[in-house]
Amino acid sequence: MIADHAGAVDRVVPACPQWTVRDLLAHLTEICDRVITRFGGEACPIPETASAAEVLRLWTERGPEADALLAADGDGKSRGDIMVMDAFTHELDLRYALGVPPPEAHAAWLRSFEVLVGGLGTSLGKHGLPGMRIEIEGATWVAGTEPVAAVLSGAPVDVYRSLAGRRSPAQIAAMDWLGDPEPWLRAFTWGVFAPPEEAVER
Structure with missing residues (x-):
């Protein structure tokens, strides 16, 4: 590329x-x-x-x-x-x-998602937050502990980029949530990942 x-x-x-x-x-x-x-x-x-x-x-x-x-x-x-x-x-x-479109399929998708969901789960625990379910087409994970108190779903690339600190808090909150996203947004800052204040990708 x-x-x-x-x-x-x-x-x-x-x-x-x-x-x-x-x-x-x-x-x-x-x-x-x-x-x-x-x-x-x-x-x-x-x-x-x-x-x-x-x-x-x-x-x-x-x-x-x-x-x-x-x-x-x-x-x-x-x-x-x-x-x-x-x-x-x-x-x-x-x-x-x-300016190259993200791949529709990739050998690294699921393994990379698992690492990021694990990191988010640890961050939820550190913030004293309940678990949440992450849903993309063909796969579901639980970040943190069950029972979950929120569900985040969306296109794989958008959910992935949110977990990897590439989407702003406003972009994360605007995705498909079951439950109020606000309490969970601070947990998206963890490890080396921190959402940008303003959108850098669309």
């Missing part, structure tokens, strides 16, 4: 305004390299002067090595799940930045 939009590598990513497309790709590659070295692989730091094409080459080369190391580790699944979620979330960031 980035190779097909080589002229846009300096474009700012709306969901991560501190980064350009090239910067976001470098972030993903650095995370990949960090995982490889944590599991005993050889480090391959990215030169600050590396072009987007050079970073993309490193990402393409290092990805299979990271996959193999995670698969061989008995505790690698949880780390792998988080990496999948991070990479998929940033793929969607890039799609919005490049």
Whole structure:
């Protein structure tokens, strides 16, 4: 996708305004390299002067090595799940930045959703809030504890982007809710995720 939009590598990513497309790709590659070295692989730091094409080459080369190391580790699944979620979330960031529609289907959808729903559930508990049910076409999860006191449903990409801190509180509240969304909005800030004050994606 980035190779097909080589002229846009300096474009700012709306969901991560501190980064350009090239910067976001470098972030993903650095995370990949960090995982490889944590599991005993050889480090391959990215030169600050590396072009987007050079970073993309490193990402393409290092990805299979990271996959193999995670698969061989008995505790690698949880780390792998988080990496999948991070990479998929940033793929969607890039799609919005490049004007590429989100995918209708993707191998990372469900696993990434599970990570985000788990994080939201932990946040609900920290805020002393009851559980809530998350519904998209073909899948349902409970965030927090049952019985649930609210239900959030909608198109997969909109629900996902809300869970990943890419939708503003007003956008989250405007989705399909059973119950008053207001008490739950503060729980959407958790971990590294914080909804923007104003909408950055439509």
